[in-house]
Amino acid sequence: MSDTAVIHEHGHVPQPVQHGKPGGILRHTSIVTGLVSGVVLAVIAYLVGGMLMPQGTLDADGIQVGINAQIAATYIAWVVGFMAGIGAFAGPIRWAMGHDLTHDDAEYMAGKGQGKWRYWKYTTDHKVVGFQYLVISMVLLGLGGFLAMLVRTELGATWTEVFDPNFYNSIIGTHGIVMIIAMIIVVTGPLGNFVVPIMIGARDMAFPRLNALSFWLLFAAVPPLVTNLMLGGMRDGWTVYQPLGAQAPVGMIGYQITIITFAFSTGIASVNLITTIVTMRARGMTWNRVPIFVIGIIASSIMGLVWFPMFQYSQVFALSDRVIATSFYIPQMGGSVWLYENLFWLLGHPEVYVIVVPGTAALMELMVVFLRKPLFSYKVAVAGFAGIVGISSVVWVHHMYMTGWAPAAGYPFMLSTELISIPFGFLVMVMLGTIWRGKVWTRLPMMAVFAVLWNKVIGGITGVYLSDVPVDQYMHGSMFVVAHFHFMLMGAGLFAAMGAISYWFPKMTGRMLDERIGSIGFWTAFAGFQLTFGSMFVAGLQGMPRRVLQFDDAFNVSNWLSTIGAYTIGIGMLVFLYAIVTSWRSSVLAAANPWGAKTLEWQTETPVPLENFPVLPVVTSDPYGYGVPDPYDEIEEQLTDEDATVGAR
Amino acid sequence: MSTTRATPSTSVPRSPTTGEPVTTTARRNRLGVWLLIVSDVTGTLALLVAYSYLWSLNVNSAWAPPGNAWATLWPFWALVAGLVVATLLMWWGLAGLTAGNRGRLVAAAGLSSLIVLVTWIGQIVQLSTFPFGPSDGAYASATYWLALVNAGHLFTIMFLVVAILNRTRMGRIAPDNPHHARLVAMWMTWICVAAFLGALFATTMTVSPNTNSPSFGTFSE
Numbered sequence: 062m063s064d065t066a067v068i069h070e071h072g073h074v075p076q077p078v079q080h081g082k083p084g085g086i087l088r089h090t091s092i093v094t095g096l097v098s099g100v101v102l103a104v105i106a107y108l109v110g111g112m113l114m115p116q117g118t119l120d121a122d123g124i125q126v127g128i129n130a131q132i133a134a135t136y137i138a139w140v141v142g143f144m145a146g147i148g149a150f151a152g153p154i155r156w157a158m159g160h161d162l163t164h165d166d167a168e169y170m171a172g173k174g175q176g177k178w179r180y181w182k183y184t185t186d187h188k189v190v191g192f193q194y195l196v197i198s199m200v201l202l203g204l205g206g207f208l209a210m211l212v213r214t215e216l217g218a219t220w221t222e223v224f225d226p227n228f229y230n231s232i233i234g235t236h237g238i239v240m241i242i243a244m245i246i247v248v249t250g251p252l253g254n255f256v257v258p259i260m261i262g263a264r265d266m267a268f269p270r271l272n273a274l275s276f277w278l279l280f281a282a283v284p285p286l287v288t289n290l291m292l293g294g295m296r297d298g299w300t301v302y303q304p305l306g307a308q309a310p311v312g313m314i315g316y317q318i319t320i321i322t323f324a325f326s327t328g329i330a331s332v333n334l335i336t337t338i339v340t341m342r343a344r345g346m347t348w349n350r351v352p353i354f355v356i357g358i359i360a361s362s363i364m365g366l367v368w369f370p371m372f373q374y375s376q377v378f379a380l381s382d383r384v385i386a387t388s389f390y391i392p393q394m395g396g397s398v399w400l401y402e403n404l405f406w407l408l409g410h411p412e413v414y415v416i417v418v419p420g421t422a423a424l425m426e427l428m429v430v431f432l433r434k435p436l437f438s439y440k441v442a443v444a445g446f447a448g449i450v451g452i453s454s455v456v457w458v459h460h461m462y463m464t465g466w467a468p469a470a471g472y473p474f475m476l477s478t479e480l481i482s483i484p485f486g487f488l489v490m491v492m493l494g495t496i497w498r499g500k501v502w503t504r505l506p507m508m509a510v511f512a513v514l515w516n517k518v519i520g521g522i523t524g525v526y527l528s529d530v531p532v533d534q535y536m537h538g539s540m541f542v543v544a545h546f547h548f549m550l551m552g553a554g555l556f557a558a559m560g561a562i563s564y565w566f567p568k569m570t571g572r573m574l575d576e577r578i579g580s581i582g583f584w585t586a587f588a589g590f591q592l593t594f595g596s597m598f599v600a601g602l603q604g605m606p607r608r609v610l611q612f613d614d615a616f617n618v619s620n621w622l623s624t625i626g627a628y629t630i631g632i633g634m635l636v637f638l639y640a641i642v643t644s645w646r647s648s649v650l651a652a653a654n655p656w657g658a659k660t661l662e663w664q665t666e667t668p669v670p671l672e673n674f675p676v677l678p679v680v681t682s683d684p685y686g687y688g689v690p691d692p693y694d695e696i697e698e699q700l701t702d703e704d705a706t707v708g709a710r
Numbered sequence: 711m712s713t714t715r716a717t718p719s720t721s722v723p724r725s726p727t728t729g730e731p732v733t734t735t736a737r738r739n740r741l742g743v744w745l746l747i748v749s750d751v752t753g754t755l756a757l758l759v760a761y762s763y764l765w766s767l768n769v770n771s772a773w774a775p776p777g778n779a780w781a782t783l784w785p786f787w788a789l790v791a792g793l794v795v796a797t798l799l800m801w802w803g804l805a806g807l808t809a810g811n812r813g814r815l816v817a818a819a820g821l822s823s824l825i826v827l828v829t830w831i832g833q834i835v836q837l838s839t840f841p842f843g844p845s846d847g848a849y850a851s852a853t854y855w856l857a858l859v860n861a862g863h864l865f866t867i868m869f870l871v872v873a874i875l876n877r878t879r880m881g882r883i884a885p886d887n888p889h890h891a892r893l894v895a896m897w898m899t900w901i902c903v904a905a906f907l908g909a910l911f912a913t914t915m916t917v918s919p920n921t922n923s924p925s926f927g928t929f930s931e
Contacts, residue, residue, distance in 0.1 A: 370753035381855065387854065395848030
């Protein structure tokens with residue numbers, strides 16, 4: 062120990078030896094070194110793979126083993142190279158060498174004094190990571206939305222075929238998985254990272270380096286997914302059922318590498334969020350004083366942590382079948398396609414709640430502010446989240462009613478799926494109870510509450526229909542299903558995210574969102590959404606199957622309306638994006654607490670300082686005491702009155 | 711909600727980065743490792759489910775490897791034994807450290823890293839000497855992955871144990887700050903369980919009970 066550092070409330074703290082300048086090798090790494098290193102390693106892997114792998118050898122499904130291994134090696138090399146180049150391995154190596162970080166190292170890694178360049182580095186500050194997640198989720202939503210426009214263009218142009226059928230199927234699959242990833246991160250990523258630590262009165266996340274790792278793993282996972290379109294695409298929907306996945310072109314490997322990498326990212330992020338919330342809450346923040354948004358984040362993280370590895374292994378086996386010719390899913394070699402479906406849906410259905418729960422919790426958090434009322438029945442809301450976490454693990458088979466797998470399991474799983482509507486109903490009831498007799502402060506974030514309630518009820522009720530085995534026999538694989546899950550994932554998930562981002566926008570950016578333009582975008586997208594998916598319900602009820610390029614003329618009108626609606630959504634989203642970008646650059650500066658909210662993130666200054674609070678807060682009351690007189694205000698008033706009396710005498 | 715200043719204390723070892731007592735950061739790290747274990751449990755469960763599911767189905771009677779050339783069982787158990795000994799050594803060293811004997815953890819981590827290295831080499835040898843290839847049916851596929859995952863786990867442990875050895879030698883891990891060594895020992899204990907389950911499955915689930923497997927077709931294009 063060579064020195065001491067003064068660290069906020071802890072005073073002088075002994076420091077290990079400082080090796081070189083603070084930050085060490087991370088001073089020289091950034092996204093640029095990551096990209097260079099990733100691309101170079103990927104090219105080397107591709108070239109070496111081409112020389113070493115036996116080209117032309119076919120596996121049991123007639124797939125070329127050599128080219129599969131070559132492409133897989135290229136993608137893996139990209140991920141490893143990128144992570145090495147950006148500095149992800151520096152921390153573990155330093156730790157193993159016994160070179161512990163000093164306080165100066167930690168501050169450098171948190172981005173201190175690096176200006177905007179810190180957003181392009183392996184920065185550990187949770188606020189920077191929150192911004193990084195915000196930008197990447199907007200990019201992914203933009204990409205997924207663009208692909209959706211292409212899909213609707215094809216389906217709306219009923220008089221012609223716009224795309225090659227194989228390319229069209231690839232667009233469908235890529236749109237699906239891009240949107241799923243974007244929706245998983247759109248609330249938990251930006252807001253879970255930026256807001257949650259401040260909301261619970263912490264200085265950072267529990268594991269700042271893991272926080273940076275989770276983001277950059279996500280970043281590294283994106284190029285393999287996007288490039289699949291150039292390698293024959295993934296033509297089998299986002300679920301990529303086997304053996305279609307095994308028989309698909311090599312573009313499928315991009316999907317598999319993306320999911321495997323993304324699962325690592327999500328697992329690490331979940332560990333970090335749960336640990337932060339459980340162990341770093343401010344003094345006095347007992348579990349019944351934890352803001353409901355934080356409860357939602359922890360619920361979502363638990364589901365992600367427990368079930369994502371199943372999804373990851375489903376893709377590890379699929380990749381293994383292609384690259385080293387194992388036979389997990391190859392029936393003639395003893396594999397089973399049902400194994401894939403079970404592993405896939407073990408995460409696949411909880412993932413719906415991983416998406417919906419944080420958005421719902423965010424709306425609960427903000428609605429009390431705009432209604433100036435305590436949350437109606439906080440404990441019921443917590444019970445709702447807990448119920449969803451528990452029951453979500455026993456509903457996956459409803460995706461497999463029609464596969465022929467264990468028909469007898471259909472009825473118990475029908476029951477469990479219908480049961481989950483009860484905790485979900487708790488959440489709707491809490492929201493309605495909070496609105497009841499409230500005076501609504503009509504700001505954009507609050508509008509999202511009404512929009513989402515509408516969408517959630519439609520999505521939820523149609524979900525109950527689909528959970529019934531007899532109804533599913535008719536509806537399975539139809540446009541009705543597509544409309545249903547869009548009402549849940551987009552209607553309840555994305556619109557909630559738009560409301561949540563509007564609410565925390567002033568704290569994140571230091572500027573007020575232009576609500577006039579933002580509202581125009583929001584309601585335009587909402588109207589387009591109703592048209593798109595309302596029409597899709599009709600097409601589904603008429604019997605139109607999903608994932609088809611050509612269909613009967615009977616479905617033309619529904620599809621025209623859906624396409625008009627989809628373009629309307631696109632326009633609305635662009636307007637909303639315009640509001641975000643222009644407000645971020647040049648809108649009115651925001652006060653520290655423009656909404657007069659009571660949670661901790663609004664009690665610190667804006668922009669939020671590096672260590673969040675000058676001194677760590679102590680919580681003395683629950684966060685929703687709106688309408689309840691603050692005892693300190695009363696004392697203050699009494700003192701003021703006494704002063705006035707004394708003055709008058 | 712209101713704010714106030716916390717009381718500083720300087721009598722306990724502190725984290726150089728956050729200034730908190732190391733017992734506080736240790737509690738946090740312990741929960742983090744438990745959660746990582748939960749995640750790895752689910753992943754391992756996925757592998758074991760795959761193994762037992764394909765074993766029970768015997769799809770197209772293609773579970774067994776060609777010529778019923780099953781893997782030799784003793785190497786699975788030898789690898790488990792190696793892991794268990796390495797883990798027990800770490801706990802023994804940790805007990806010595808907390809009693810004030812840092813040298814015991816240095817010796818234990820040194821021995822443990824050697825045993826893990828030998829076990830890892832043993833795992834690679836097992837992988838390369840299976841009497842079947844990964845493409846020789848469902849049993850071969852699942853067994854290969856049991857071994858591959860164990861090799862991955864062993865590799866991670868090797869890195870961690872060598873790091874503990876190094877850090878203890880340098881005094882970073884000391885009687886009043888033994889937490890990282892404990893976390894590594896916790897992780898190793900879970901890996902012992904995972905390896906044990908793998909060996910158990912490989913031992914008890916060889917010949918499929920489904921001797922009259924229906925044909926599921928080939929699903930070929």
